[in-house]
Amino acid sequence: MNKNTLFAALIISAALFQQSCGNKDNKAGAAQAQQMNAATPVGMATVSTEIVSGLITYPAYVVPLLETELRAEVTGYVTNIYVTDGAKVSKGQRLYEIDRTRYQAAYDQAKANLAIAKANLDRVQTDLQRYQTLSDKDAIAKQTLDYAYTDLNNQKAQVQSAEAALTTALTNLQRSVIVAPFSGTIGISQVRTGALVSAGTTLLNTVSSTDPIAVEFQINEKDISTFTKLQQEGASSQIFATLPDGSRYEVPGKIATIDRAVDSQTGTLKVRAAFANPSNLLRAGMNTTLNVQTTSVEEEVVIPYKAVFEQLGVFNVYTVNDSSQVEVKQISLGHKIGDKVIIKSGLNTGDKIVTEGVASIRPGATVTEIKAETTDKK
DSSP: OOHHHHHHHHHHHHHHHHHHHHHHHHHHHHHHHHHHHSOEEEEEEEOEEEOOEEEEEEEEEEEOSSEEEEEOSSOEEEEEEOSOTTOEEOTTOEEEEEOOHHHHHHHHHHHHHHHHHHHHHHHHHHHHHHHHHHHHTTOSOHHHHHHHHHHHHHHHHHHHHHHHHHHHHHHHHHHTEEEOSSSEEEOOOSOOTTOEEOTTTOEEEEEEOOSSEEEEEEEEGGGHHHHHHHHHHTOOTTEEEEOTTSOBOSSOEEEEEEOSSOBTTTTEEEEEEEEOOTTOOSOTTOEEEEEEEEEOSSOEEEEEGGGOEEETTEEEEEEEOTTSBEEEEEOEEEEEETTEEEEEESOOTTOEEEEEOGGGOOTTOBEEEOOOOOOOOO
16 A cells, blocks of 8 residues: 555544544534423422411510519518428418517617607697696796797607607518518529528519419511400410420410510510419420411412522522523512411412422523322222
8 A cells, every 4th residue: 555545544534533523522512402401390389369377486485474573671680481492372471581689679669769759748738738728817928838839849740750760660670571472483592591681682582473474475566456456355265385395285375465665676566475374384484485376367378488498588489480481589478377478578479489499490490390190090
């Protein structure tokens, strides 16, 4: 074979190889383009409206309807503690006693001083009557009668002062015994017998009412009318609490108090529900969940909650346009009812949204609806 023939063979072989490679590249590119243009299968739903019935839940905590700190009102040593920690107490029941010795002595002295002041008042009144009789007969100087009137007024003031001192001494004597201001449960004592306590500063204990008891929670200002209606109706079957262990507190509650003002920073309002608590299952400070059974007055826009996704604190859904492409639509959420959520704004009836496969698509992607498989029963 000569050189020219060999060279021609090499050129033909190279051309055939290049054509083969080109065909493979074209096929790969076509396959890639076809793959890019393929529609992503997703689950879809059409936005509709309906009367919504379900539970609305609120984070809540238990608070006593009545609670007060017991502080020493006089200074002295604790001589008696009449109740055990955590006991139930009745209004007026004796709880603590502070050494009464000096307060009893002060009371006795004030009582004696009052008796002396009253005796002196009787004396000057008698003297005034005598001087008045003598003055009528011009038997004494007028100045003597004037002095008698002055002595009477002074002695009346002495009696008033002695009465005030007796009241103070009696008050201190009574305050040396601390009694329960209302019926409830007392906590763990902060002092023991023999401890020195100071008036107005030393905390002895805390007593709170337990039955009934309250659960406080925050509502959105948009829901004020709903809870005002619940309060006016006195509805109890619609309100119940969930305990920290997830169990339902069986006794229903009622809306007892709605706070006077909305917090301008958060747009929320404090609401208090009252519950009977005979078994003391609800304890002050306990974290719980307040549940309200509601039914909307008019139809609401509702979608599956799984269709919602959040970006930078904003809630969105994917809507599908007439070209089967997805678009991001910002929405405003209402209450979550089970696996659904009420939409306050952003969607209209008839809009088609993506409910399944939200994480696998991006804005502008082409999608196709996953058809539910059906099996013919024979």
